[in-house]
Amino acid sequence: METQSQLLMKEKTTKTTRMSGSEAVIQSLLREGTSIIFGYPGGAIMPIYDALHDHQKELHHVLTRHEQGALHAAEGYAKVTGKVGVCFATSGPGATNTVTGLANAMMDSTPVVLITGQVVSSLLGTDAFQETDVVGVTQPVTKWNYQVRRAEDIPAAIARAFYIARSGRPGPVVIDITKDAQINQLDFYYEPVKSIRSYTPEYPADLAQIEEAARLINLSKKPLALVGQGVIIGNAEKELLDFLEKSGIPAAWTLLGLSAVPSDHPLNVGMLGMHGNYGPNIKTNEADLIVAIGMRFDDRVTGDLSRYATNAKIIHMEIDPAEINKNVHADVPILGNVKKTLPLLTEKIVKNDHSDWLKEFEACQRVEYNRIIEKQLNPIEKGITMGEVVAKVSQAFDNDAIMVTDVGQHQMMGARYFKFKQSRSVVTSGGLGTMGFGLPAAMGAKLGAPDRQVCVFVGDGGLQMTIQELGTIYQTQIPVKIVLLNNNFLGMVRQWQELFFDKRYASTELINPDFQTIAKGYHIPSLKVSERQDLDEAIQKMVEADGPFLLEVIVEKEGNVFPMVPAGASVSDIRLE
Amino acid sequence: MTTQEKEEFTLSIYSENHVGLLNQITTVFTRRHINIESLTTSESAIAGIHKFTIVVFATADQIKKLAKQIEKRIDVLKVFVFRADEIIHQEIALYKVSTGSLLGGNEIEMLVRQYGARILEITPEYTVIEKTGHKNETQELFEKLEPYGVSQFVRSGRIAITKLKKELLESYLKKLETDAIQLN
Numbered sequence: 008m009e010t011q012s013q014l015l016m017k018e019k020t021t022k023t024t025r026m027s028g029s030e031a032v033i034q035s036l037l038r039e040g041t042s043i044i045f046g047y048p049g050g051a052i053m054p055i056y057d058a059l060h061d062h063q064k065e066l067h068h069v070l071t072r073h074e075q076g077a078l079h080a081a082e083g084y085a086k087v088t089g090k091v092g093v094c095f096a097t098s099g100p101g102a103t104n105t106v107t108g109l110a111n112a113m114m115d116s117t118p119v120v121l122i123t124g125q126v127v128s129s130l131l132g133t134d135a136f137q138e139t140d141v142v143g144v145t146q147p148v149t150k151w152n153y154q155v156r157r158a159e160d161i162p163a164a165i166a167r168a169f170y171i172a173r174s175g176r177p178g179p180v181v182i183d184i185t186k187d188a189q190i191n192q193l194d195f196y197y198e199p200v201k202s203i204r205s206y207t208p209e210y211p212a213d214l215a216q217i218e219e220a221a222r223l224i225n226l227s228k229k230p231l232a233l234v235g236q237g238v239i240i241g242n243a244e245k246e247l248l249d250f251l252e253k254s255g256i257p258a259a260w261t262l263l264g265l266s267a268v269p270s271d272h273p274l275n276v277g278m279l280g281m282h283g284n285y286g287p288n289i290k291t292n293e294a295d296l297i298v299a300i301g302m303r304f305d306d307r308v309t310g311d312l313s314r315y316a317t318n319a320k321i322i323h324m325e326i327d328p329a330e331i332n333k334n335v336h337a338d339v340p341i342l343g344n345v346k347k348t349l350p351l352l353t354e355k356i357v358k359n360d361h362s363d364w365l366k367e368f369e370a371c372q373r374v375e376y377n378r379i380i381e382k383q384l385n386p387i388e389k390g391i392t393m394g395e396v397v398a399k400v401s402q403a404f405d406n407d408a409i410m411v412t413d414v415g416q417h418q419m420m421g422a423r424y425f426k427f428k429q430s431r432s433v434v435t436s437g438g439l440g441t442m443g444f445g446l447p448a449a450m451g452a453k454l455g456a457p458d459r460q461v462c463v464f465v466g467d468g469g470l471q472m473t474i475q476e477l478g479t480i481y482q483t484q485i486p487v488k489i490v491l492l493n494n495n496f497l498g499m500v501r502q503w504q505e506l507f508f509d510k511r512y513a514s515t516e517l518i519n520p521d522f523q524t525i526a527k528g529y530h531i532p533s534l535k536v537s538e539r540q541d542l543d544e545a546i547q548k549m550v551e552a553d554g555p556f557l558l559e560v561i562v563e564k565e566g567n568v569f570p571m572v573p574a575g576a577s578v579s580d581i582r583l584e
Numbered sequence: 585m586t587t588q589e590k591e592e593f594t595l596s597i598y599s600e601n602h603v604g605l606l607n608q609i610t611t612v613f614t615r616r617h618i619n620i621e622s623l624t625t626s627e628s629a630i631a632g633i634h635k636f637t638i639v640v641f642a643t644a645d646q647i648k649k650l651a652k653q654i655e656k657r658i659d660v661l662k663v664f665v666f667r668a669d670e671i672i673h674q675e676i677a678l679y680k681v682s683t684g685s686l687l688g689g690n691e692i693e694m695l696v697r698q699y700g701a702r703i704l705e706i707t708p709e710y711t712v713i714e715k716t717g718h719k720n721e722t723q724e725l726f727e728k729l730e731p732y733g734v735s736q737f738v739r740s741g742r743i744a745i746t747k748l749k750k751e752l753l754e755s756y757l758k759k760l761e762t763d764a765i766q767l768n
């Protein structure tokens with residue numbers, strides 16, 4: 008067996024081509040099937056940009072307006088395509104600007120490869136101009152990172168980066184390349200990585216656990232499936248439906264599991280967690296069996312763990328061993344890719360029907376409709392609600408668009424009221440809750456799925472965190488549909504202040520610029536709606552626009568998202584108002 | 585989940601020999617606010633594979649999660665967790681006393697013999713005594729020597745060997761190879 012450095016330096020026996028390190032970067036990316044790069048140049052990465060200039064036909068570079076935007080765009084691209092998103096940034100501030108995007112991709116298991124330029128190797132450690140310890144800074148927010156100081160190590164490092172980013176539980180990888188390594192010559196030879204001995208991306212299924220899970224499922228009277236993003240990452244939507252339809256188990260989903268099961272599927276009982284639906288939350292503590300499929304029991308889903316799933320045995324199907332028994336004890340852990348484990352389980356279970364149990368969810372849905380949904384969708388008050396805008400936009404796109412969101416109330420409203428027909432239709436910041444994610448992520452999503460409509464919901468707060476990406480949208484003419492839900496507040500924080508801080512609105516009111524003038528400055532067609540009667544027509548204009556479009560809707564200032572499981576409360580304590 | 589008692593665990597961590605790994609491993613502890621009692625690191629018996637021996641006080645539940653998080657790092661091969669009774673472990677301590685006090689009577693020499701220590705080096709000014717043992721033993725000798733003047737006292741981190749018959753890491757590497765063949 009070889010050590011890693013031996014692997015990286017492995018003698019090349021096959022035919023090689025002489026080229027610069029920068030050209031090797033480009034050639035390696037092409038070998039990995041890269042066709043688009045999001046990035047921002049600077050001194051330490053100029054040789055790579057120079058090499059890229061000769062490959063503009065095969066490699067489309069999108070110049071974002073900030074490195075954070077490049078990362079989020081790559082994430083959006085990765086989410087809708089399932090491919091690795093690729094970014095370039097320069098050393099120092101370029102690299103540090105990517106940290107939020109890396110952290111976001113790490114939390115949400117998104118495959119991204121970021122290549123950063125670094126100062127020349129002889130200057131490392133001297134506090135040279137624009138030197139930062141990129142490997143040190145990004146270590147906690149990457150799945151793997153590595154500094155390349157020799158041109159000949161570039162192909163092997165990039166091959167490893169791609170393999171690690173996309174295999175197992177995906178995540179971001181950083182390759183930091185010194186400027187001399189970019190300039191020096193090497194004998195190029197590319198061999199994709201197929202395994203790494205210290206890394207087990209997937210464990211084979213344990214058949215005894217599958218037997219035991221099947222036994223529990225067959226005995227269960229009130230089973231509930233929790234569908235997470237693992238299903239989407241594993242391309243296991245069909246395997247999931249086969250399992251659900253044979254077992255008859257109602258399926259609730261996490262925010263990142265949204266769109267794995269079509270919205271109108273009879274077994275789809277709605278969203279879990281803090282602003283999820285009433286039924287799946289309240290029924291979690293009535294279920295006698297939980298089948299968690301590619302999800303990680305995040306605290307926004309579980310609430311108080313000591314009062315979570317109190318009557319249920321837990322089957323946990325998960326690819327990452329570190330997630331098993333991390334938050335919730337699994338009675339039956341099933342390690343592995345759900346694409347492979349689900350069919351094994353489906354084969355072992357008996358065909359079943361839980362229509363009485365399902366009716367209990369329908370009853371909950373009626374309660375939620377009467378108390379909350381009705382008021383959102385058909386409001387009697389004058390102010391436009393976020394829910395009605397989301398529902399109308401969804402319908403205008405025939406319930407088949409890709410929905411991107413920023414973070415806040417509009418994100419939860421989007422998840423609650425947008426409807427989906429196919430998987431990979433949601434791009435949102437889950438684990439990190441990154442304001443500013445939406446606009447750049449939407450650009451990447453549209454470039455990844457040019458044949459689909461991409462619509463991003465964003466708040467007036469979050470839009471201003473990455474608003475400069477309107478420049479990228481204009482320059483690149485990316486036809487994203489931007490719906491700005493403007494309440495002149497940092498709405499989600501204001502909601503918490505209203506509910507838990509005696510309505511003391513400390514620093515949450517926004518005095519905003521005229522977003523219409525801003526859109527105009529960026530040459531992006533736009534409309535502003537503040538009266539309900541104008542909404543449909545404006546949405547139609549947006550849907551029909553060929554290019555990018557910004558629709559600003561002035562919504563009620565102090566609307567709230569309900570239901571709500573307050574932070575630290577039990578899912579049983581879900582509040583309807 | 586019940587709150588468990590904290591106890592002493594020794595972790596044997598095997599990794600690729602790669603710059604920055606120590607940082608990767610220790611941040612897993614820092615992030616969970618678990619204090620490292622002792623740490624030693626060097627090449628393992630297998631060429632190219634590095635070994636870290638880390639002693640911590642934590643609950644069994646914390647340790648299980650911690651070990652999985654460390655194993656999750658790409659370049660870490662395997663983490664083995666041991667309770668005190670599963671390993672034989674030693675630390676080494678060095679004591680520097682003045683040669684004058686050594687020659688002043690036979691008490692120091694008695695202590696050296698009584699504690700199974702040995703004299704490493706004698707110069708006209710100072711004498712260096714070496715003892716291997718558990719922390720409480722090296723500490724006890726330090727306290728006994730102190731009245732005679734100890735100008736320096738250092739103690740290493742722990743090294744440990746398991747009481748098992750088979751070599752854990754080697755069987756793990758063999759298993760990796762067979763698994764890889766099965767998966768391909």
Ligand SMILES: Cc1ncc(C[n+]2csc(CCOP(=O)(O)OP(=O)(O)O)c2C)c(N)n1
Pocket residue numbers: 413414415416417418440441442443465466467468469470492494496497498499500
């Ligand atoms: C970068 C970042 N900073 C702060 C927060 C905390 N935060 C969460 S939601 C929110 C308010 C968002 O306001 P807005 O973008 O207007 O959306 P709304 O909630 O009104 O829909 C804030 C400040 C965050 N999630 N991300």
